[in-house]
Amino acid sequence: MTEGTVLIVDDARADVRLYQAFLEAAGIDAGACHDGRSALSALERRLPQVLLLDLHLPDMTGIDILKNLEQYPHQCHVIVITADDEVRTAVSAMQAGAFDYLTKPISRDRLIVTVRNALNHSRLSHLVSRLAGDTERDQYHGMVGSAPSMQVVYQTIESAAQSKAAVFITGESGTGKELCARALHMAGNRQQQPFVAINCAALPSDLLESELFGHVKGAFTGANQNREGAAQRAHGGSLFLDEITELDIELQAKLLRFLQTQEVQSLGSNQVQRVDVRVICASNRDPWQAVRDGRLREDLYYRLMVIPIELPPLRERQEDIVALAYHFLGDLAEEEGKQFNDIAPDACALLKSYHWPGNVRQLENLLRRIIVLHEGTVIAATIIPAMLQGPQQSLARTEPKHEPASNGCVQREWLPAVHHAEIRPLRDVERDAIESAIAHCEGNISQAAKLLGINASTIHRKRKHWDNVND
Numbered sequence: 001m002t003e004g005t006v007l008i009v010d011d012a013r014a015d016v017r018l019y020q021a022f023l024e025a026a027g028i029d030a031g032a033c034h035d036g037r038s039a040l041s042a043l044e045r046r047l048p049q050v051l052l053l054d055l056h057l058p059d060m061t062g063i064d065i066l067k068n069l070e071q072y073p074h075q076c077h078v079i080v081i082t083a084d085d086e087v088r089t090a091v092s093a094m095q096a097g098a099f100d101y102l103t104k105p106i107s108r109d110r111l112i113v114t115v116r117n118a119l120n121h122s123r124l125s126h127l128v129s130r131l132a133g134d135t136e137r138d139q140y141h142g143m144v145g146s147a148p149s150m151q152v153v154y155q156t157i158e159s160a161a162q163s164k165a166a167v168f169i170t171g172e173s174g175t176g177k178e179l180c181a182r183a184l185h186m187a188g189n190r191q192q193q194p195f196v197a198i199n200c201a202a203l204p205s206d207l208l209e210s211e212l213f214g215h216v217k218g219a220f221t222g223a224n225q226n227r228e229g230a231a232q233r234a235h236g237g238s239l240f241l242d243e244i245t246e247l248d249i250e251l252q253a254k255l256l257r258f259l260q261t262q263e264v265q266s267l268g269s270n271q272v273q274r275v276d277v278r279v280i281c282a283s284n285r286d287p288w289q290a291v292r293d294g295r296l297r298e299d300l301y302y303r304l305m306v307i308p309i310e311l312p313p314l315r316e317r318q319e320d321i322v323a324l325a326y327h328f329l330g331d332l333a334e335e336e337g338k339q340f341n342d343i344a345p346d347a348c349a350l351l352k353s354y355h356w357p358g359n360v361r362q363l364e365n366l367l368r369r370i371i372v373l374h375e376g377t378v379i380a381a382t383i384i385p386a387m388l389q390g391p392q393q394s395l396a397r398t399e400p401k402h403e404p405a406s407n408g409c410v411q412r413e414w415l416p417a418v419h420h421a422e423i424r425p426l427r428d429v430e431r432d433a434i435e436s437a438i439a440h441c442e443g444n445i446s447q448a449a450k451l452l453g454i455n456a457s458t459i460h461r462k463r464k465h466w467d468n469v470n471d
Helices: 013-025 036-045 062-071 087-095 108-132 148-160 177-187 205-213 249-261 287-292 298-304 318-336 345-353 359-373 381-388 426-440 445-452 456-470
Strands: 005-009 029-033 050-054 077-082 100-103 167-170 195-199 238-242 278-283 307-310
Touching: 005 013, 005 036, 013 029, 013 108, 029 036, 036 062, 050 062, 050 108, 062 077, 062 087, 077 087, 077 108, 087 100, 100 108, 148 177, 148 307, 167 177, 177 195, 177 238, 177 278, 195 205, 205 249, 249 298, 287 298, 318 345, 318 359, 345 381, 359 381, 426 445, 426 456, 445 456
Parallel strands: 005 029, 005 050, 050 077, 077 100, 167 278, 167 307, 195 238, 238 278
Antiparallel strands: none
């Protein structure tokens, strides 16, 4: 009994014979077509579970065949075949609905693993579809929400989970990008392996390379022992690179090479180590705008933007606000040893009316403050306004009035103002602005840096300087 059915569509006959031999030796039935017209005819007669599709055919493109598959009610998982220097074309194919891609030359092991992943996902998709029908989900691997925009997110994660293709998660700060990355990891076949996360904006660039790729003893001052980097620690699992658009341009070149080769060379070492990781990245910036601004390499963009996932801001899924509040209420009350177990209707209405510029993270922090500072079993509206007093109170009823900063972040009114009557040295004003921003962001230096329009490494450097001056 075969594991599944595969149709290979490629005009390179020698390659097709080799792929068929590899697959049939692994117990996978593999048919073949050598042009687009015969492939379309074969698909009309019988839809395989997996289509191994070369993008360059004598009579049409592989993208044409991909689009033709949309007419069939049952899903056929497509793995596109492309040359090593055609990453942009592969990205277009993934966006058109391909499950994964392979670059020539294709090794036996890589071919079989990729095809088996697609076959397993095909079987799982049919099983889920049969059991769940059209039922919408209100939770998915720790993510909470039943809004239509979240259903799209869940479906994308489910479709991409078994693939090794890079995923780029975008969304405003506080929308849950790391939670989405973890859901992607848990939904796939790497869930028993490590999930390693790095915030590219939280570390100075001179330390980030070591954090990412590791170092050997003596590689630099303070390197007293060998240390594995995140790429090595994530072997077999997933590597999550948060705020990827903040990564130093020079380090982006090294990351690109790592993505191309899956090889790691630690700082100070001549040894190359091969690893197997699934790369997931995220940014609260528009990635293409970051390319135009010179903050993100275009070739790296195309390597990472294979499967895009955009998380909606909380204000655009108002129906999820109360569900999220109850989700946080149960966990936080237990964590803080409090008795809160319900939210009054007028309190729910107030929560739904707020603009939530900090998104889900802000809602969670608000619930935590209420639970920590109050006693009782029901959260009433009378204790919520006090928690919303402050620089963003005006956002509770109206759209925020702000001017966009040059980096796309919002300029907040809470930044300290300088009056003519109290002229102060610029260095003091700068320090106050930075410390106020950090306090406002509850110690999150990455978020504070974005609001100020500077790099997080700048804040680290300046704070280190201030500490040395004080010493």
